Amino acid sequence: MRFAVIGAGSWGSAVAWLLGSGGHTVCQWARNSEVACAINGQHRNPRYLSDVELPASISATLAMDEALGGADAVVMATPSSAVRTAAKVMAAYVGKGSAGAATPILLLSKGIEHDSGELLLDVLASELGTAERLAVLSGPNHAEEVARGMLCGTVIAANRPEVAAVFQEALACNSFRVYTSEDCIGVQLCGAAKNPIAIAAGVAQGLELGDNTAAMLMTRGLAEISRLVQAVGGQARTCMGLAGMGDLVVTCTSPHSRNRSFGEALAAGQTLADYERQTHMVVEGALACRSLPALAAKHGVALPITEQVRNLVWGGGNIDALLADLLERPFKPEFY
Amino acid sequence: MRFAVIGAGSWGSAVAWLLGSGGHTVCQWARNSEVACAINGQHRNPRYLSDVELPASISATLAMDEALGGADAVVMATPSSAVRTAAKVMAAYVGKGSAGAATPILLLSKGIEHDSGELLLDVLASELGTAERLAVLSGPNHAEEVARGMLCGTVIAANRPEVAAVFQEALACNSFRVYTSEDCIGVQLCGAAKNPIAIAAGVAQGLELGDNTAAMLMTRGLAEISRLVQAVGGQARTCMGLAGMGDLVVTCTSPHSRNRSFGEALAAGQTLADYERQTHMVVEGALACRSLPALAAKHGVALPITEQVRNLVWGGGNIDALLADLLERPFKPEFY
Numbered sequence: 001m002r003f004a005v006i007g008a009g010s011w012g013s014a015v016a017w018l019l020g021s022g023g024h025t026v027c028q029w030a031r032n033s034e035v036a037c038a039i040n041g042q043h044r045n046p047r048y049l050s051d052v053e054l055p056a057s058i059s060a061t062l063a064m065d066e067a068l069g070g071a072d073a074v075v076m077a078t079p080s081s082a083v084r085t086a087a088k089v090m091a092a093y094v095g096k097g098s099a100g101a102a103t104p105i106l107l108l109s110k111g112i113e114h115d116s117g118e119l120l121l122d123v124l125a126s127e128l129g130t131a132e133r134l135a136v137l138s139g140p141n142h143a144e145e146v147a148r149g150m151l152c153g154t155v156i157a158a159n160r161p162e163v164a165a166v167f168q169e170a171l172a173c174n175s176f177r178v179y180t181s182e183d184c185i186g187v188q189l190c191g192a193a194k195n196p197i198a199i200a201a202g203v204a205q206g207l208e209l210g211d212n213t214a215a216m217l218m219t220r221g222l223a224e225i226s227r228l229v230q231a232v233g234g235q236a237r238t239c240m241g242l243a244g245m246g247d248l249v250v251t252c253t254s255p256h257s258r259n260r261s262f263g264e265a266l267a268a269g270q271t272l273a274d275y276e277r278q279t280h281m282v283v284e285g286a287l288a289c290r291s292l293p294a295l296a297a298k299h300g301v302a303l304p305i306t307e308q309v310r311n312l313v314w315g316g317g318n319i320d321a322l323l324a325d326l327l328e329r330p331f332k333p334e335f336y
Numbered sequence: 337m338r339f340a341v342i343g344a345g346s347w348g349s350a351v352a353w354l355l356g357s358g359g360h361t362v363c364q365w366a367r368n369s370e371v372a373c374a375i376n377g378q379h380r381n382p383r384y385l386s387d388v389e390l391p392a393s394i395s396a397t398l399a400m401d402e403a404l405g406g407a408d409a410v411v412m413a414t415p416s417s418a419v420r421t422a423a424k425v426m427a428a429y430v431g432k433g434s435a436g437a438a439t440p441i442l443l444l445s446k447g448i449e450h451d452s453g454e455l456l457l458d459v460l461a462s463e464l465g466t467a468e469r470l471a472v473l474s475g476p477n478h479a480e481e482v483a484r485g486m487l488c489g490t491v492i493a494a495n496r497p498e499v500a501a502v503f504q505e506a507l508a509c510n511s512f513r514v515y516t517s518e519d520c521i522g523v524q525l526c527g528a529a530k531n532p533i534a535i536a537a538g539v540a541q542g543l544e545l546g547d548n549t550a551a552m553l554m555t556r557g558l559a560e561i562s563r564l565v566q567a568v569g570g571q572a573r574t575c576m577g578l579a580g581m582g583d584l585v586v587t588c589t590s591p592h593s594r595n596r597s598f599g600e601a602l603a604a605g606q607t608l609a610d611y612e613r614q615t616h617m618v619v620e621g622a623l624a625c626r627s628l629p630a631l632a633a634k635h636g637v638a639l640p641i642t643e644q645v646r647n648l649v650w651g652g653g654n655i656d657a658l659l660a661d662l663l664e665r666p667f668k669p670e671f672y
Contacts, residue, residue: 140551151663152548153556155670174663177552179670211590212488215476216513219582220489226576240562240576241670246555249585254547327487327510334491334515334577 001170002027004071006086008035008060010048011108012077014143018171019075020055028060029067036060052147068093073104073166076124080111080284083120087127094128102133104163106156110138110191111284114291117298119188135163136184137171138191138243140250146176153177155242157187179242186229186238193228193292194248195259195285196306197221201252202263203312203319217305218245218252223335224303228292231299259285272313286313304329337506338363340407342422344371344396346384347444348413350479354507355411356391364396365403372396388483404429409440409502412460416447416620419456423463430464438469440499442492446474446527450623453631455524471499472520473507474527474579476586482512489513491578493523515578522565522574529564529628530584531595531621532642533557537588538599539648539655553641554581554588559671560639564628567635595621608649622649640665 001024005016008030016026030036038046039060043053061067068074074094078086094103105124113123125131139154146152156171156178158164164180172178181187197217204213225248226239238244251257262283265275272286289310296303308326311317337360341352344366352362366372374382375396379389397403404410410430414422430439441460449459461467475490482488492507492514494500500516508514517523533553540549561584562575574580587593598619601611608622625646632639644662647653 140548140555142546142548145546145548150546150548151552152546153552168667172667177663178667180668181670210478210481210486210488211586212476212478212481212486215582215586216487216489216578218585219476219576219578222576222581226573236573236576237562237671240555240558240572240581242552242555245558245576245581246551249554249589250547250551253585253589327513331504331508331514332516334517335573 001025001072002070003073003075003170004029004067005075005077006064006067006090007077007108008032008039008045008048009077009079010143011141012075013045013048013052013054014141014147015075015077015108015171016058017049017052017054017147018173018176020058022170022173024057024170026058027067027071028058029064030060030062033062036062049143049147064089065093071103073106073170075106075108077108080109080113080120083107083109084113084123084127087124091128102130104133104135104166106167107134107136110188111195111288112188112192112291112295114287117291117295119185121184121188132160133163134158134184135167136187137167138187138247140242140246142250142254142256149175151175151177153179153242153246155179155181155187157181157184157243159184181238181241183235183238185232186234186236187243189229189232189234190225190239190244190247192288193225193306194221194251196289196292196309197225197248198251198257198259199263199266199283199285199289199309199313200305202257202260202265203267204263205260206264206267207319214252218248221305222248224305227301228296228299228303231296231301259283262286266312267319285309289313337361337408338406339409339411339506340365340403341411341413342400342403342426343413344368344375344381344384345413345415346479347477348411349381349384349388349390350477350483351411351413351444351507352394353385353388353390353483354509354512356394358506358509360393360506362394363403363407364394365400366396366398369398372398385479385483400425401429407439409442409506411442411444413444416445416449416456419443419445420449420459420463423460427464438466440469440471440502442503443470443472446524447531447620447624448524448528448627448631450627453627455521457520457524468496469499470494470520471503472523473503474523474583476578476582478586478590478592485511487511487513489515489578489582491515491517491523493517493520493579495520517574517577517579519571519574521568522570522572523579525565525568525570526561526575526580526583528624529561529642530557530587532625532628532645533561533584534587534593534595535599535602535619535621535625535645535649536641538593538596538601539603540599541596542600542603543655550588554584557641558584560641563637564632564635564639567632567637595619598622602648603655621645625649
C-alpha cells in the first residue's frame with residue numbers, strides 16, 4: 001500500500017519507519033527542506049531519530065499534493081496545535097468522499113484543541129467531512145524505542161472497525177502490537193488528560209513523596225480521567241488500556257517525560273515561563289490543565305488533581321496549600 | 337476503639353501504628369516473645385520498621401485470647417499461607433456471631449490459598465462463620481512509607497458497607513487515604529495476580545526491553561487480571577483502582593519489589609531455587625503463577641502472561657521461545 005505521512009517529527013518518522021519496514025511505500029510530508037532532502041538523499045531524518053536508517057521505500061516532499069496524491073491511506077503526525085491548519089490544506093487533496101470510499105486517515109497527534117476544547121478527531125471531521133474515515137492511535141510508545149524495533153503495544157480506535165483494521169494490518173508486527181477499539185473519545189481524552197497528571201507526578205517526585213504516593217496519584221488521576229471519558233460519551237474501561245493506564249504510567253515514571261520534569265521544576269520553585277525559557281519546549285499538560293477542567297465542567301464532572309495542577313501552574317498557588325486542599329476531600333467509595 | 341492486630345510483621349506493624357496514631361488502643365499478637373517484649377518495653381518492633389516509635393497505646397502479646405478478648409474489631413496480618421491456621425485458633429475467641437453482631441475482621445494478607453485456589457476471605461468465612469463481618473484492604477502501600485506518615489491511598493472492600501466504614505474511619509487520616517468498595521473478589525484477585533506480572537516486568541527489565549515494553553506488560557497484565565476478576569464474579573473496574581493498577585505499578589516498578597527482582601534473576605539465568613537460596617525469601621508470584629491459571633481455567637479464561645511466567649519458572653522454558661509464543665498471539669480488540 002501507499003501511505004502519506006503528514007509530519008516529520010520523531011513520532012511521524014517512527015511510524016513511517018514501521019510502515020516502510022513492513023513493505024509499504026511512504027511519502028512523508030515535511031515542513032523543512034533540509035529534512036526532506038536528507039530523507040530522500042541519505043535515508044535519514046537529520047533532526048529526529050537521526051541514527052535510524054530509513055527504508056528506501058520512504059521518500060519525503062514539501063508539497064502536500066505530492067504526499068497525498070495516490071495515497072491509499074494517510075497518517076497525520078503534526079503537533080496538536082497544527083492539526084486544524086494541516087487539515088484545511090489536506091482537504092483539497094483527500095476529498096470529502098462518501099463514507100465507504102474516502103481515504104482512511106489515522107491521527108497520531110494527542111490532546112485536544114486547547115482554545116475550543118474540541119477533540120482532534122472532531123476538528124478533523126469538521127475540516128475533512130465524514131468522521132467515518134478517521135482513526136486515532138495512542139499508547140505507551142516512545143518514538144526512540146519504536147524505531148529501534150523495541151517491543152511495545154498500542155491501540156487504534158475508529159468509528160468503523162474496517163478503518164481500524166487497515167492501519168492495524170499495516171503497522172502491526174512482532175515488535176509493535178496493535179490492538180483495536182471503537183472508543184475514539186476514550187482514546188483521545190486519555191492522551192490529553194494524562195499530561196496534567198504527569199505534572200502532578202513530577203511535583204510529587206520533586207517533593208520526594210515516595211512510591212506509594214506516585215502510585216496513588218496515577219491511580220486517582222486515572223479515576224478522574226475515567227469519569228471525564230464516561231461523561232463525554234467514551235468507555236471507562238478504555239482508561240484501563242494502553243492509551244490510558246499504559247501511556248499514563250510511562251509519562252508519569254519516565255525521567256524523559258517533559259510534563260513530569262516540568263512538575264519537578266515546579267516543586268523546585270520554578271514557573272512555567274522559567275521552564276519554557278530554559279527548555280524551549282511547549283508543555284502540553286500546562287495547556288491541558290486549563291482546557292480539560294473547562295470541558296469537564298460542561299459535563300458536570302470534577303477533576304480534582306488536574307484542577308490543582310491548573311491552580312499551581314496558572315494561579316501561582318502554594319504547593320502545600322493545594323496539596324492540603326486535595327487531602328481535605330471527603331473519603332468516598334473508590335468509584336462512583 | 338480497641339483493635340486486635342494478628343501478626344507483627346512489617347505490614348501488621350504499620351497498620352497498628354496507624355491505628356495507635358489515630359487514638360485507638362491496639363493489642364498486637366506476635367508469634368515471637370522477643371518481638372512482643374520489645375513492643376511492650378521499648379515501644380519498638382525490633383525486627384520490622386525498627387526505627388519507628390510505636391504509640392504507647394500499642395501493646396503486644398503471645399496469647400491469642402488476650403489479643404482478641406474485648407476487641408471491637410480485628411485486623412489480620414499474617415502471611416497468606418498462615419491465614420487458615422490463624423483463623424482456626426481465632427475461631428474460639430471471636431465467635432461465629434450473628435451477621436450484625438459479629439466482631440468485624442479486616443484482612444491485610446494478599447493472595448489466594450495456593451493449594452485450594454480459594455480466596456482468603458472464603459478461607460476466613462469457612463473458618464469463622466459468616467462472611468458478612470469480613471473486609472479486605474489492598475493498595476500500593478509499602479509499609480516503610482506508611483509508618484513514616486508518607487502519603488498514600490488504599491481500598492477497603494467488604495460485603496457490607498458498614499463493615500468497610502468501621503475500618504475506613506479507624507484508619508483514614510491525611511497521610512492514609514482510604515476508599516471503600518463492595519468488590520471483595522476483585523480486590524483480592526488483584527492482590528494475588530499482580531505478582532506474576534511483576535515477575536514478567538522483572539524479566540523485561542533484566543532483558544533491557546525498555547519503558548514501552550514495561551508499560552505494555554503492566555497494561556496487558558491488568559487486562560488479563562480484569563478478565564479473571566470478571567469471570568470469578570468481581571468487577572473489572574476494580575482493576576483500574578488502587579488495589580489493581582495502583583499496586584501493580586508499584587510492584588512492577590519498585591526496585592524493592594521481591595517479585596520483580598526475582599524476574600531480573602530469571603533473566604540472568606537463575607532458577608527459583610537459586611533465588612530462594614540466596615535471599616531466604618518466598619516469592620509469592622512463583623506460587624501464584626501456578627494457582628491462578630488453574631483457577632482461570634475453571635472459569636474458562638486464559639492468562640497468557642501469567643501462564644508464560646509459570647512455564648518459565650516451573651517448566652524450565654527458554655525465555656526467547658516463551659516471549660516469541662506471546663508475540664505470536666493473534667491481534668485482537670483491546671477488550672473482549
